[in-house]
Amino acid sequence: GQSLEQPSEVTAVEGAIVQINCTYQTSGFYGLSWYQQHDGGAPTFLSYNGLDGLEETGRFSSFLSRSDSYGYLLLQELQMKDSASYFCAVDDYKLSFGAGTTVTVRA
Amino acid sequence: GAGVSQSPSNKVTEKGKDVELRCDPISGHTALYWYRQSLGQGLEFLIYFQGNSAPDKSGLPSDRFSAERTGGSVSTLTIQRTQQEDSAVYLCASSPLVTSGEETQYFGPGTRLLVL
Numbered sequence: 001g002q003s004l005e006q007p008s009e010v011t012a013v014e015g016a017i018v019q020i021n022c023t024y025q026t027s028g029f030y031g032l033s034w035y036q037q038h039d040g041g042a043p044t045f046l047s048y049n050g051l052d053g054l055e056e057t058g059r060f061s062s063f064l065s066r067s068d069s070y071g072y073l074l075l076q077e078l079q080m081k082d083s084a085s086y087f088c089a090v091d092d093y094k095l096s097f098g099a100g101t102t103v104t105v106r107a
Numbered sequence: 108g109a110g111v112s113q114s115p116s117n118k119v120t121e122k123g124k125d126v127e128l129r130c131d132p133i134s135g136h137t138a139l140y141w142y143r144q145s146l147g148q149g150l151e152f153l154i155y156f157q158g159n160s161a162p163d164k165s166g167l168p169s170d171r172f173s174a175e176r177t178g179g180s181v182s183t184l185t186i187q188r189t190q191q192e193d194s195a196v197y198l199c200a201s202s203p204l205v206t207s208g209e210e211t212q213y214f215g216p217g218t219r220l221l222v223l
Contacts, residue, residue: 004149033211042111042198042214043150087149094140094163095212097149 002096009102018075020101022088032071033089111215119221128184128218132201140200189222
């Protein structure tokens with residue numbers, strides 16, 4: 001089975017940088033995905049790491065270390081619209097999600 | 108074409124009744140997934156369809172849950188004899204092809220099920 005851990009909530013001010021850590025234990029692994037979900041909305045794909053290292057997509061970056069079973073999502077230049085839940089998910093053709101991190105951005 | 112669609116968007120039912128939830132994946136996507144999300148929780152995998160292969164039902168919580176996918180497109184998730192603990196948002200997702208696991212999953216808006 002799969003087990004993922006991430007912080008339950010993070011609060012930061014506009015313009016700040018937030019790092020959401022994710023540790024996992026898994027029996028099958030292709031990569032680590034990150035999804036964003038606004039209140040009442042559908043999860044939307046943010047980033048995927050299949051190999052160790054950093055992936056950068058605009059203000060968002062994601063990192064993976066397979067040897068440490070660890071990854072993180074980095075949100076830079078935070079904006080109010082970034083207030084949402086962020087889920088890490090182990091990808092072994094189906095997604096096994098963590099419980100999510102609620103990010104609250106304050107003015 | 109358009110994104111993943113699901114119907115109904117909301118469903119209120121009485122305990123013990125059966126419900127059917129529908130998912131229309133993105134045209135051409137061969138993989139289809141069902142997940143369940145309880146309030147304030149992460150998503151729980153239920154079932155996965157890939158082309159004509161036998162579905163992976165390993166996430167279904169009980170034999171009251173079943174799903175089918177007709178013609179490799181539309182899927183229906185059926186919950187028989189609903190219980191209050193079945194109340195959740197049921198999300199469907201599709202992806203183009205499952206090879207190395209890199210395929211992004213595209214989620215529908217979900218069906219919010221409330222069992223009274």
